[in-house]
Structures are given as C-alpha cells and as structure tokens.
Amino acid sequence: MKISINNFPVIMFFVLILLLFTQKGISQELNDTAxxxxxxxxGTLMGENGEGWLAPHNHAGVNCEKDYSQFSENYQAKDVRYDKDCKAIISSFSWKLDGNT
Structure with a gap:
C-alpha cells in the first residue's frame, strides 16, 4: 500500500477519531504515583477542559535527545527541551493533581 503525502491529513483525521473514541470508553482513575x-x-492538548485535539510536537533536532517532562514525588517537575544545537533548556515547576487534571 502506497501512502502519498496528499493522504496524510485524511489518515491523521481517522487516527485522531479512533483515539478519541477509545479514550471515551475507558474509565481512568488518575493518582499521583501514575x-x-x-x-x-x-504534543500539546488543544481546546478547553481537556476536550479537543492533540497538536503534534516537533523536536528541534534529529540528533538531539527527545524533549521530555519529568514529574517527581515531591510535587516538583521540569520540562526539558532541546534547541537546534541540542542544548537543553530546562523549565522547573510545581504540580498538583486536582481530580483527573
């Protein structure tokens, strides 16, 4: 099966629809340790109240490590993103769980 670039938006639409329907049917209890x-x-979840679509995230460089977030038990976290020269840009923050948010 040959997939052309012209079919990519159609394929992504169906993948997103499939993901939305499978997530709606699964009850997830979220806790801190998870x-x-x-x-x-x-990616970045777009829209309001967690309802919307996922905008894919592009990593800066092919040879760089993947951007990541790290959540610790002390309710501290950091986002690590790499610029085009593979230099880490670190943002630290505190987090808390409020229901499933």
Missing part, C-alpha cells in the same frame, strides 16, 4: 517518572513530550 504521573511519577519521565514522559516524552509528544
């Missing part, structure tokens, strides 16, 4: 760890940044 967040601890390192998470690759794959």
């Amino acid at each position: 967040l601890f760890g390192t998470w690759e940044i794959q």
Whole structure:
C-alpha cells in the first residue's frame, strides 16, 4: 500500500477519531504515583477542559535527545527541551493533581 503525502491529513483525521473514541470508553482513575517518572513530550492538548485535539510536537533536532517532562514525588517537575544545537533548556515547576487534571 502506497501512502502519498496528499493522504496524510485524511489518515491523521481517522487516527485522531479512533483515539478519541477509545479514550471515551475507558474509565481512568488518575493518582499521583501514575504521573511519577519521565514522559516524552509528544504534543500539546488543544481546546478547553481537556476536550479537543492533540497538536503534534516537533523536536528541534534529529540528533538531539527527545524533549521530555519529568514529574517527581515531591510535587516538583521540569520540562526539558532541546534547541537546534541540542542544548537543553530546562523549565522547573510545581504540580498538583486536582481530580483527573
């Protein structure tokens, strides 16, 4: 099966629809320990109240490490993004869990 660049938006639309329907049917209880760890940044959730679409994240360089977020048990976290020269840009922040948000 040959996929052309012209079909890419159509394929992405169907993938997003599939993801939305599978996530709606799954009940997820979120707790603090489920967040601890390192998470690759794959996109940004657009829209309001967690309802919307995922805007894909482009990493700065092919040879750089992947951008990531790291959540710690002490409710501290950091986002690490790499610029085009693979230099790390680190942003630290505090976090808390409010329901499933």
